[in-house]
Amino acid sequence: MLFKKLIVLIFLLSANLALANEKESTTTQTPDSDFSWQFMINMAAVYDPVFLKDVELNGIDDFLAFSLSLDLYYKGFYIQSSQRRLGSQFYSSEIGYQLINKDDWAIDILTKSYISGYSPKYLIEDQDKPIPTLDGLNDRDSGNGIAIRYSRFIDNDLFSVEFASLGVLSRADGWLIDSFYSHLIQYRNWDIYLGGGATFYSSRVIDYYLGVDLEEANEYRPEHQADGAMRLQAEIFAQHPISENWSFSAGITQNYYSNSVLDSPLADKQYITQILIGVMYVF
Template structure:
């Protein structure tokens, strides 16, 4: 029963925002379908496209939080709904060049400017996964002193302005994101990422890396310990700015017309400012992912 509840919670976190933004775009989608039925033009086909995918994955990787480990089968499973939809500048995209797309959901936005080799978008997306101390303690069925009594660190959703640069099979992007209006975390972050795809036989291999820089407010919300939260297991901690560096390799291989196999490895490094937090146990995290994706 407990495993079922935990799995449902994870599915809710993964799919919830994606489903909400999909519902937000339903009026535009319905209007687009009506246009397609009324006007048989090639122009519409150029301005509207969509794809829905379901991902089932098994992944392994330590949590940076102290005394939080993968122990139950539910810790290794992830079920994700991935939507790619483009209509007259509006988009929902799963960002499937990255393995984190399996667990963090979609990006929703509008293209402010698009050129042959660069673009500027405004978008909303999840930048930080967040965690619920009470749920983590319940899953282990024992106390975790460093987390006991802490409030939930909610998912870090943000509004961002993105600049992207395209070059053959590579893309470089930089996001300037504000968490103030969509998240309790407050503050801002800068996310820089580069990704390039290589083709080998039927394999699509994506190699990428990036750095995410966090403001004081973001660091304080996720990694700080306030005076009222101090215990014998948690000392006071007021962090300054910090960053996270990521390198990843992600590959897809078509099994059939509808199914494809996916695999990935991600190496994450957290700065010393994050590593010194009483809540954090390790600065280097390696994650492995194996899964299948079904295209509707």
């Protein structure tokens, strides 16, 4: 409860900061007033396994992703699909406002989905063999959160760290700190991004997704209260234009989850490799 009050307080302060920025527009660089938008269709072949025990990718639809994405910007407000941009989840778009937008740093408030939810029932239906650890387990909703993000821009480098609360907008009551560093290499018409990230999930978040309540426990999944967990990421992503409307993308992300994830009876993967090769049509 105290934590939620703290989050509300931070957002009230942020709102005041935004107003102060508008008043000081002659001396402080406020978000640009330009309006811009882009609508995109993404089609990709993906390899995106989940860390849940015995859940395997099968069927061609598990390896294909089709999504629509919208980038919109107006006077500091924006919608941008930064994570899983070429993935299959449209809701992963982030909606935010640039509180402070300097040349080399920025502070945003935003909302987005940080963690995908899952439905054990549908996961089991999609599998060739039964998964007793998931059978009868309650659904986990997606982890939507509100966050404050600090970004630092130096030439072709971007570092960002965001503090997000999942308790306000989703059942995953908890918080996380997500940091990411990205370095852009421009080689001829290629954009190559080298990235690395570290995310810390509070125990409440991990417990919501990977914990097992007393009423959910059975012989295959004992009661489990999860601790906080860390995820480390390293990725390389490349993009190349094909025409004025089409571009080609390919990337690979290596994820490492800390032992507390593997401690759960629901999970059996600690290292997850994600791969994507696709094309994007830009309107």
